Amino acid sequence: MGSRGARVRNPVSGSDAEAQRRANADAPKVEHLLRRISHLFIPHRPALVLTMALVLVGAGLTVIPPLLTQKAFDLGLFPASGGPNVPLLFELVLLMIAVWVVSALLGVWQTYLTASVGNKVMGAMRVDLFRHLQAMELGFFTRTKTGIIQSRLANDVGGVASVLSNTVSSVLGNTVTVIAAFVAMLLLSWQLTIVSLILLPAIAFAQRRVGQVRARIATKTQESLSDMTAITQETLSVSGILLAKSFGRQGSETERYAAENRNQIMLQVRQAMSGQGFFAFVQIFLSIVPAVVYLISAYLIVGGADITAGTIVAFTTVQARLLWPLLGLMRVALDLQTSGALFARIFEYFDLVPAIRDRPGAVVLSPDDRLGSVEFRDVEFSYPGQSERGGSTLRDVSFAVEPGQHIAFVGPSGAGKTTISYLIPRFYDVTGGSIRFAGHDVRDIAQESLLDSIGIVSQETYLFHATIRENLRYAKPNATDEEIRRAARMANIADTIESFPDGYDTVVGERGYRLSGGEKQRIAIARVILKDPAVLVLDEATSALDSLSERAVQEALDEASVGRTTIAIAHRLSTVVDADVIHVVEGGRIVESGRAADLLDLDGPFARLAARQP
Template sequence: MGLAGGMGRGMRGGGPRGPQQKLEPGQRPDTRRVLSLFAPYRGTLLVVLALIALGAAAGVVSPFLIREIVDVALPEQRADVLGWSVGGLVAVTVVSSALGVSQAMLSTRVGQAVMHDLRVSVYAHLQRIGLGFFTRTRTGEIQSRIFSDIGSMQAVVTSVMTQIVSSAAGVLMALVAMVALDWRLTLFSLVALPLAVWMNRRVGRRRREIVRIRQEKAADLSAGIQESLSVSGILLGLTMGRSQALTEAFTDDSRGLADLEVRSEMAGRWQMAVFTTLMALFPALTYLLGGHLLFADPSGSGVTIGTLVAFIALQSGLFPQINGLLRVATQVNSSLALFTRVFEYLDIPVSIQDAPDAVALDADEVRGVIRFEGVTFAYPGADAPALDDVDLVAPAGKHTALVGATGSGKTSTGYLMARLYDPDSGRITLDGHDLRKITRSSLADSLGVVTQETYLLHSTIAENLRFARPDASDEEVERACRIAQIHDHVVGLPEGYATVVGERGYRFSGGEKQRLALARTILRDPPVLLLDEATSALDVATERAMSGALDAVARGRTTISIAHRLSTVRRADQILVMSHGQIVERGTYDELVTRGGVFAQLAAQDSDQEDGAPVPEPGT
């Protein structure tokens, strides 16, 4: 088991790692789809093609000037012919160099623009495909596809495509010139071409498969590094005494990747070496054939010395062009595995998106009535539904609490309220509007969420808070932090609000991170507030100190709190008790305790836990 497998499966539970509609290993993407990436830049590409054509035309002029020098200028001692022929050779060299630089600059710009478009397309698509994909895919693998796969395609999209066209144009021009010089020598020069094409196709198939496996291994290695070298990964490795084992696993994975790199680089090298050697022999063989043709026709009406010299010059330029064209074709063929991996992500369907007739709600006008009507929902691949025919109403401006044992469906209810998932049946409404008919952006403006897994960016405190509202003033930021009971702690730091929180906020305790997350949501001032275990990391004293502040924030707005510690929901207007995806009890805290049902057992357990005594599970 390698580094990525050991750390990834150990930390993520061994679920599926990637998109479910993955293409088969040998399947190639549609070539038209690859070429469509260049469509927005067709104007610039036409200029590049024109420069390539001019460069190729200039390249075939030189052999004819050489023939004039050998057949006319030198034998007849024609200084004028020699002068303009040499001047023409110099001019061709200068023009070819200028055209080459211009063509390289434009093609590189187009290539980098295509790379940029592809990266942005993948990133934007991943932002829209929904939470479910990310619960089964490792972050390191996603990063690998965006950076490693697209980065490895850089040579293809920046230079290889134009190199193919350039080489093809050069080959075509050279062949036309060679036929013009002598068709018999031209046919002889191309006798080995079918063998070269056959070898190239065979090598391309082999290299494409190696590249596919190499990129999968590279993605695993990247995911393993991201997991094992994160703060959590380092803590896990050190506390479990697995640092040496992880290093050994990384060594094995890295060695395997290095072997694949060698195999990818060396695939078909022997076949191409044979072809290159054969091509190197052709000029000598052409001299032999040309000499026999010259001897058979001494008058020079067929092949002259100048013709033979010019032909060898063209041939010397043709064979490297053909060889380069075949090498590039092999490279493009193998790079199709990279396009396949990137297109896999672009082809993942967007599960949560705006309906064509979706309306944008004005957050200032939202009352905040949330209603579930016969809602049933199951996670993909789950054996049982997380929610089963749930009906509930969270009245406007009131505090509704969801409580229940682990796995009862509380968090799933919150996910559906925030429309991170859509229900399989039934509907959820906000002020009478089906959530599926509300734009996602306006729903995010109307409903603020604080989750139990607090996430802070590796940035300053102020920048983390302004992630919710970039235009917030310093006074508004401080007010939100005062409400969340974190302002005094922040100003006590040496750099205050300019303090960098560290990766995922690891410079702060769990309670401090949760208070910062609360402040971030408070800063948005949404009409509906969803708190998913938002105070689970706070000590009892801090939690009690915050309760009054949260009550002040919640006043006048709809608040839904998903709670594990029941002391946080004593003053809720209504409490919904969940079990196995259903609401089994409803009422206020006192009513439910008096009733002596599931909630009463949970409350007794909660009270005993605060006292530090072990308690049985509810229902035992």
């Protein structure tokens, strides 16, 4: 098999994992973070404007009851003229009840709007991130653990849900409430207002410091969640569980997960406890201030200040309308600092630039262009980081394939055969030379158009955990049942499928594990036939099969190759003896080319390969 790049080290290696964790201890730095977060809400401006209007009205209404309370005390319960003024008191109480009812109804409406907008923004962000990741080059996925990608989509985006849903309304509502309450307090007593607010600057400074600590812990917590998701994805997949059972490593895998789980628990506890001392102090302060107001009021009254009982009751009520929303603003500020780390991790992925992109004015192949001619011109290729080590995978590779021709590449493992198959559909870009498809440089062809013209059958067949019909329709979503059956017949798998109790509605299991290797390969071939590509790339499609399955699959491949340009990467030479041209690859170069019989007569590399095979 061809070189697939540098081997990936064990992701649970102690030193590597610790180095990775230290490297990710701080959130990635993203410029204009707040501006980018605010841009997420632009499509929802009408709902946001309505939400803000409701917040403003609701916040303003919350200050009215304390002022009515003052009137109730001073004019209703204890008027200067004598006994209680019951009619006026009745009117004031009804007005207070009406204000609270309206405020509550507005609050329900506001909650619906904020939840709707927040979840829509979060959902759009998740889909946009998924779409962006779909556009990333193959190399990104070979160097990034799937579990970490899943964690960014699920844990990181989900972690900012409450901020997206509640931040706008909370900040706006609390700010308006604080301003209105502050004005009302000044109107009631400027002296008591000073007493109530004297320690707030120190509290605000302490809040900023706590927020920085919480942001760092949040980043580490998300990194730990990423590691746990990666472990789950690796070890609880069918392949992972088979490997663990085969080597008796269930215990060590459980301990690996348990170790990361202990780390996660520690971080969650730290995150939950960070700032609790600060908030305890703030709550004590907020609880003590009303009592201090009573004491200061006594001194002010003794000193001749015009402070009535109604003023004191109204002031302490308004004071709660100011201090508790202030506490809410502090909590929101902490949440923003914490979520800022998560947003930075999300936008870090958004800022990744795909290495393989369409050029401006990229060519869209017409049906006449899709004739299947392929040409390599002095191609050089090195996997990322390989050239720095002085190595390369392909060197000076040149060949041409005419439409309808069948060529094959053979050679020892690691020679570069599979890499050639990766370069044709532009999974990677060449580092030197050029590849032409239908007369165009592949870098000048729109990727979607190029991939529409190429069908690939690899050794590692992938089937979704779905029905056979759904797996086949992946190649052509609008395929009719007759087209599906025809493709299955051409792939020599129709009789097998129809022998199943559920036929084409048989669920194949994760990665097709409910089917044999030969059955999976023939379904994969049927899927390619249904796509009907101009060029068929076969990457060692039979190397992992027994001789009986190989014969059935090879017959299906022969049928699929009729009328198409076929490029086969072969391990067993018996599968390519009928190829029009065989290229022998060694050390990243084509060292020999010709038909099988001619190459055997040369007694060169091909003959030596043939001699080593039964």
